[in-house]
Amino acid sequence: MPPPAAVVFAESTADVADAVRPASQYATPVIPFGVGSSLEGHLLAVQGGISIDVSRMNKVVSVNAEDLTVTVQPGVTRKQLNDEIRSTGLFFPIDPGADASLGGMSATRASGTNAVRYGTMRENVLGLEVVTASGETIRTGTRAKKSSAGYDLTRLFVGSEGTLGVITEVTLRLYPIPEAISAAICSFPSIEAAVRTTIRVIQLGVPIARVELIDTNTVRMVNAHSKLGLREEPMLLMEFHGSPAGVKEQAETVQEIASEFGGNAFEWAATPEERTRLWTARHNAYFAAVQSRPGCKVISTDTCVPISRLADCLLDSVAEADASGIPYFPVGHVGDGNFHFGYLLDPNLPEERVTAEALNHKLVSRALALEGTCTGEHGVGLHKMGFPVDEAGAGAVEMMRTIKRALDPKNIMNPGKIFAI
Secondary structure, three states, X not given: OOOOXXXXXXXXXXXXXXXXXXXXXXXXXXXXXXOOOOOOOOOOOEOEOEEEEOOOOOXXXXXXXXXXXXXXXXXXXXXXXXXXXXXXXXXOOOOOOOOOEHHHHHHHOOOOOOHHHHOOHHHHEEEEEEEEOOOOEEEEEOOOOOOOOOOOHHHHHOOXXXXXXXXXXXXXXXXXXOOEEEEEEEEOOXXXXXXXXXXXXXXXXXXXXXXXXXXXXXXXXXXXXXXXOOOOOOEEEEEEEEOHHHHHHHHHHHHHHHHHOOOEXXXXXXXXXXXXXXXXXXXXXXXXXXXXXOOOEEEEEEEEOOHHHHHHXXXXXXXXXXXXXXXEEEEEEHHHOEEEEEEEEOOOOHHHHHHHHHHHHHHHHHHXXXXXEOOOOOOOOOOOOOHHHHHHOHHHHHHHHHHHHHHOOOOOEOOOOOOOO
């Protein structure tokens, strides 16, 4: 894939607009770029053009602690934001693992480990500033918690993957840092037992903040990479937020449910340092997997299904991956029915890539058959083009094209992504 013809390092909204206007005049493609952590080919210059790098637009514009809102430039990363607002007693909970930019997280409608309690970027973006395909700067939404004023343009741009405009400012919801936070791990005799436990926890309405699944292979990889001594069995990593009494009650309920499904070795990460080490190891599962097969390449995919269908979808996908003989690692934000597969390929064996892509196709098709989605948080990008037709139907995708043509008549905004024009 060729690189873009040029890169613009924008430092302000005016810089972005100044780059987009001549691009519009000469019908030159524009590809927004944050920190490059997206996984489905969103950033590839498939038709050449200009990459607009907003990583230097990294200022927190305003913090309104009394309203629990913050406005940031798009290059601010989630870790940077939480570092800068810690003194207010507030935090931003959306945690996709990578230290992604908040503009990119908005553009891909990211979520991650805390989504089961705090939702996704869709629920947490209140307003945007956007440079449109003509180079005009517009604002969508306000700092108010809700609005009935006209079309919801904020939600139109959240998840648009750079195909409708360049996000230059984001207004977000914030949350009080919980009075008490407790993390725990629990091992299970099988993946099914861990998933059934999760389903029961969610259906009973336990307000768990995070619940992540890793299988035996992934635990083994994480142990080797992060120098941990976790039991090498399917495992749930959990976190509870609230008052000390509330956290204790949540944890006891979950422990009781887990024991019904054979869960054992319920262990607590009692200190903030232990919690950080545990979640860092989980977020580094990708790198642990890559290290387990030196020189490999990874095809990563994700999907999301209704929570009641999670066991069916995940277990059948694991069985297919086992039968293929290709090393793989599944990890799941199982509290909201979302899970990921990574297939570890030998780049010298092209047949492995063919097999992995077939596994990806089967996984997504299974999720759609179970009334799920082709991607829970990665986005469509380049890699999953075609699946939106299977998911939403040709009529719905044609309506998306109609919106795209209306807002970007010259098709310059990240062309060749989500669907073909």
